[in-house]
Amino acid sequence: MLYHAYEINHAAMAPLREAIEANKRLLESPYNPASYTWLGKTASAACDLFESATRRYAKPTWDLHxxxxxxxxxxxxxxxxxxxxxxxxxxxxxxxxxxxxxxxxxxxxxxxxxxxxxxxxxxxxxxxxxxxxxxxxxxxxxxxxxxxxxxxxxxxxxxxxxxxxxxxxxxxxxxxxxxxxxxxxxxxxxxxxxxxxxxxxxxxxxxxxxxxxxxxxxxxxxxxxxxxxxxxxxxxKENMIYTVPWPNKGVMRKVYPGFLQLSGFITMNQGRHAMAHRKYFEHLVEGDCDSAQKHRNFYDEYLAVLDxxxxxxxxxxxxxxxxxxxxxxxxxxxxxxxxxxxxxxxxxxxxxxxxxxxxxxxxxxxxxxxxxxxxxxxxxxxxxxxxxxxxxxxxxxxxxxxxxxxxxxxxxxxxxxxxxxxxxxxxxxxxxxxx
Known part of the structure; x- marks a missing residue:
């Protein structure tokens, strides 16, 4: 049931994610005077942080050209x-x-x-x-x-x-x-x-x-x-194995879910990850795009997991x-x-x-x-x-x-x-x- 709950939670969060994403685009618009204020930048950074924390990360591309x-x-x-x-x-x-x-x-x-x-x-x-x-x-x-x-x-x-x-x-x-x-x-x-x-x-x-x-x-x-x-x-066997739910292609296959492995990775270094996201928030507010992008690049890879x-x-x-x-x-x-x-x-x-x-x-x-x-x-x-x-x-x-x-x-x-x-x-x- 844990895997099903994971899927249901992801689906339930979809409307809120869309609303937060729309609000973020509004706050970042150059035509919005609030985008130039500290309050506007803080609100935009909060939206960005919410989006990155609730997103399901797809398999990254190699990008080696x-x-x-x-x-x-x-x-x-x-x-x-x-x-x-x-x-x-x-x-x-x-x-x-x-x-x-x-x-x-x-x-x-x-x-x-x-x-x-x-x-x-x-x-x-x-x-x-x-x-x-x-x-x-x-x-x-x-x-x-x-x-x-x-x-x-x-x-x-x-x-x-x-x-x-x-x-x-x-x-x-x-x-x-x-x-x-x-x-x-x-x-x-x-x-x-x-x-x-x-x-x-x-x-x-x-x-x-x-x-x-x-x-x-x-x-x-x-x-x-x-x-x-x-x-x-x-x-x-009893606590780490779950059945893949629909609509995944591997429906009914018994697996060790990637999201459980990821939770273990994060638990090992909770303080380090919390500090990294705090600094990411600060970089967004300060407009430090290079540092923020480095954070995104790392976590786009780190948070993408497989079963x-x-x-x-x-x-x-x-x-x-x-x-x-x-x-x-x-x-x-x-x-x-x-x-x-x-x-x-x-x-x-x-x-x-x-x-x-x-x-x-x-x-x-x-x-x-x-x-x-x-x-x-x-x-x-x-x-x-x-x-x-x-x-x-x-x-x-x-x-x-x-x-x-x-x-x-x-x-x-x-x-x-x-x-x-x-x-x-x-x-x-x-x-x-x-x-």
Missing amino acids: TATINGVNVPIKERVVWEKPFCRMLHFERPATELQKAQKKAKAEPRVLLVAPLSGHYATLLRGTVEAFLPEHEVYVSDWADAREVPLSRGRFDLNDYIDYIIEMLEVLGPDAHIISICQPGPPVLAAISIMSEREHDSLPATMTFMGSPIDTRLSPTLPNRVAMEHSYEWF LTEEFYLQTIRDIFQQHKLPKGEFYHRGKRVDPKKITQVGLMTIEGEKDDISGIGQTQVAHSLCPNIPEESQLDYIQPGVGHYGVFSGSTFRAEVKPKMQAFMRKHFDEKKEAHFQNSNEYLVRSLDD
Whole structure:
């Protein structure tokens, strides 16, 4: 009933929102003398604040139209290259002719798959990450679907399906790509690479990078980790799962609603969000448009949330956050145990934030001990000083300090793979001539 109440409340607020919006337009009109007064500006700011607090935020757009390469603006085209009911893989294409003009010399561009978190926010949360990699890489990203928009007839989606999706996306990219797992995807991505390694899969990536990932939440547990342990699996099933109501496309699908996840995000930092909205109100009254727009840009992304399927959410809670099956060696995929020790040919990099309050220090680093058969020279662990969870993969510190280290690591293994491929080709040619 909670989901139905949420929908009814949104519908009931619609007439009031329309009235407030009309009043706001009146107060902001240059033909209205009140718009130039402190009282008029205050009333207009109050209307704006009400509108932003009661709006349902739609899925944001990527808005990535160009990438600057050696001072040249190269156009970007967003294209879907793979799609399943609950995810699609986007490629941010750079036209070859324009790219050649911008590059000083022709060179192979490492392919990067950014696996976005499926934990409440849309993949567009990685807009800044994608933008940072575009000048030097062919960038792909997993764009997860909102479960309330997927008809029940399209089937279920659980953690096993998630792993299968990762493998399929890597198959589309082919061998020697680079996969970057940001936050939540850490365990399923590690499981996917383990499975592919055991199968000696042709599409194994050259490197895998985990950023602020909950691979073993027993280490440096944070508030979200403790909440997962304080409640039973049955409690989550009874209190966090609701049925999608009409008129959503996913009507009758059982989900973990995005608005519940958002309430959890906000509760963790209530004071910070309250202060941000107070400053937003003050900026509107003062006419500080730049600061007000920065606030809008952030919250347009932050308040846009999606639903997770019941089976994916509950399996993640149980297997990853409560029973810690992957680090214990007890994680199974389609009836077969997942063994990260099978990974031997994929470079491993882990990145953590010193002040991360979502994935504590050590939760990502543990990937190195789980993958002991990766050569030491193919592993790199890095802790970024002074940043929290989001600073690990976005913002100025990420662009200035984290990204260059990631690129150097990927480029090193990319070049090594090319050299090995070249040597193997030469050996094959020599044998052919000898024969």
